[in-house]
Amino acid sequence: MAHLTRWGIMATGGIAKTFVLDLLKDPKTRDAADVAHQVVAVASSSSKDRAAQFLTDVGIPGSCAAYASYEELVADPNVDVVYIATPHSHHYQNAMLALEAGKNILCEKAFTVNVAQAKILCETARKKNLFLMEAVWTRYFPLSIQVRELIQQGAIGEVFRVLADTSFGDDPETKWGLESRMVNLDLAGGCLLDLGIYSLTWIFQTLYHTLPRDQRKPPTVTSQVTPYHLTGSDESTTVLLGFPTSTPNNGPHVKQSHGVALTSMRVGNDPDEKGTSGPPIRIQGDKGEIQVFGLPFQPTRYRIIPKKGLGEVRDAEFSFPANGRGMYWEADEVARCLRDGKLESEGMPWEESLVIMEVMDEVRRQGGLKYPESIESTQYPLQL
Template sequence: MSPFTLRWGIISTGNIANTFCKDLLVDPSTRKADDVFHKITAIGSRSVNSAQSFLNNLNSSQDHFRWGVSNGALDGCSAYGNYDQVYNDPNVDVVYIAAPHTLHHKNCKDALKAGKNVLCEKPFTLDAEEAEELIGLAREKGLFMMEAVWTRFQPITYAIQEIIASGRLGKLKRITADNSLDFKLDDRVESHRMLDPALGGGALLDLGPYPLVWALLILHHHPNNVDRSSPKILNSYQTIYGRTGVDSASRMLLEWDGVGQADLRCDLTCHGYMDGVVIVTCEEGDLVVVAPPSKPQTFHIIPHGPDPSRQGKVIEKETHHYPLSPGHGMAYEADEVARCIQANKKESDRMPLEESLMVMRILDEVRRNGGTKTKDLRGTAGQ
């Protein structure tokens, strides 16, 4: 049986788009995805020259990415100097939105209005109002839409969820999750997207989705959260970067009633603890995820301490490896999109739209209680 071919249009030609597109060129059999084939049929940028340069770079790909070039994944791809031509290209089934997050709402809305399915980078939108409008429009149009939270689709996350849900580690107590790096803020120009309040700069919107995804995977999807209730925000705090007024760090404490608490942080001023970016504390031991939080490949199960009376429980440290297929790890989410569209599904069970909306509401509350210059920043819903 021939694989299902999904034709992609690409919006914006920055680094994240390059990473995503190269992963589409990797042989799907390397990740046991022989049922799908990804073809890039349109690229939109601010000029034809930049779109063509992006395409030329893809065509010159080597190593694992050469497979797609050699097997027709770029054949007939059009380079456009604007986004409307991508939205209106009849050879495009789904549009990948890789623009800055302040433009996600407009780009998604234009794509949906043109009748295109959408995969949009995180954060899904600037605020919850934008997300609500897009979800309503996608449902009205009967189109597929998903936030590109690639971590959800990597092999390790399924394995971790399975261990936690099995009860092998006993009752879940809490988790901590951290996404931090030393971004050298003082060395950046104030117009940099990470420092500019008008562009939604700061740690929260850029780094914050990763700690949140681990909280959702482990706590929100825990069997004890039977009705998938949203968490309470018990506390949040933002450190303000004086030069531009964005947050240099954000922290939040969430609680899922009857399940556990999540202590989450993101920081642009220092690196986090690389050997424990996510720590799931359970009654019988800890499950500790090794960095990076966006695409980890190793976790440890660590007993709380030697105790001869606990035979049959967690008594020795274990290390588990779940290597990614060749590439960067983004192809797994693309495979999910292809399978959903082939099955005529309008959203992913693994990344439902209601959870994207939930995340935006959490980020909104943290941002608006934080006192940064992005506190009152509103999106373009209704425009």
């Protein structure tokens, strides 16, 4: 019998809509007959009418509560897990609210604004025996899982370098108003936390996560940050990571592997939006290369290019069952973890989320990028 997980949705923006629409897809269409999902409550911080309109817009079947506050949502006894879809500036306060109410959590990325906040969330979840996971949906794609397995199997030898670019090529002056979450410092705006997290995701899941947990070591960090002249958020950030290991064997003669994470608002990794510029992700080993194509957060295919004389080029393409977006795979992971009594997912463990937050903290320190004290604070509760 399928394990049913009952979801409460915190916020009613675009990402919440995408997530819920995926939740409503039949799990059997993606060979996930062991789990089932039900949306039982939705909350808007602005009004009950907005939450009710969300129910109508998305077409949630059956009985689903609409709330005018997050406090009401986390108090609902029918909710097993809360999906936090608010701006990352508010994740710490929102997640603490849910944890204090005894709720399990799937929290959108970036996990928090800084590592100090993330550590408190993990400590609180552990103390209260609650499940907590950063919603890095890309990691649960079958494509991502296969790429990690190929690396661990030695398909391209020992991996020494990964390049990952998540850049949109927009004109921020005309595309975004000053209040947009993309550029507003009060919402932890900028490309690092919003887009760069995906570049870091590819570097970490290939150079860090592919090693046994006892061999994973945090990287050194060198970076450059270009501030957006109208708000001071970052419009372009480049990060060079030096890992004191390689993968998958971490041999005795290997000194280091490199990850290059790129993100920008003003230039794009796919300017004509036809893939002409090539793969945004390149994973390079001493016996070949894996290239990943499509949007870095929603890739659709990969290519293995063996070193000359070691085999033929192979391509693998992936579809999204039931015309979904791919967020259902992370929801299925949450359901299985809850079913099995786990507090964290092996695919995105707390320790790894914390190391990535530490990297972003260091990038901001090097670039002089600071957010308002209120959203950097670890004080709870704090009205934002």
